[in-house]
Amino acid sequence: MLFSLSLGYSHSDVTTRSHVHRHSNDDEFTFVLSDLGTYVSGHQKETAADHSCIFAGLVSTYNEVGLSFCGEGKWRNANGPLAAKRIKLYYNYFPELANLSLDTHSICSIHYNQIVINNQFYEHLVGSVQESQTSNFDTVEDNPRINITDSMNQLGSIQQFLELVRQENYQKSQLITELNGQIELMQQYIDEQQNEIEELKNKLQRAYNNMAEVQDLYDEQRKQNEALIEQWISRFSSQQKRVNAAIEIAKAELV
Known part of the structure; x- marks a missing residue:
């Protein structure tokens, strides 16, 4: 089966x-x-590298307008979401491209950068078409059908490009919103840390004040102890004081 x-x-x-x-x-x-x-x-x-680049057969025809030759590097599937959208923008400029299947072709790194990532080549083609239309204005004016067809094709390309830009801007907007949310969370965290630091500073100041009070009490008590010691030592510092002390002792024994 x-x-x-x-x-x-x-x-x-x-x-x-x-x-x-x-x-x-x-x-x-x-x-x-x-x-x-x-x-x-x-x-x-089969991988992307097993398929030929979708632009390989067009280079010889459109190299003069700036289409690059294929090169080495990473190959990607031509039917990828972003690659497919960008490739379809070139259908009006490379008519043969519309007849090639995106599912059976890949895109080389050179054309991925030129067609998908970079918009300079697309702008160059649009500008070239506009310049050509301006130079042939008299001829086109004689044939309104050609004028309308070219205008519709150009309008379709512009609409596709604007849609792609809109999607890219939406993705960037989502990313900015997410980053702003992360910044707000980080700011809240910083504010909380600052409050904790301020509280620790207050506790440290109170501890310092308590230590100063204890030091003052210690110094006062030390001075009192030194005075008492000095008084005790000076009790027998002279002959008269020793005699008086002996008399006091004798009186106490007689009693």
């Missing part, structure tokens, strides 16, 4: 062909299965 889905064969076709090969030749049947397996395996491993 896998082969019938991948290669376009019906289930009955595969059954019939397998039946015929079994009765005709076992080797031939094995070869067919091997060939089918190789086909499926080859398609499962």
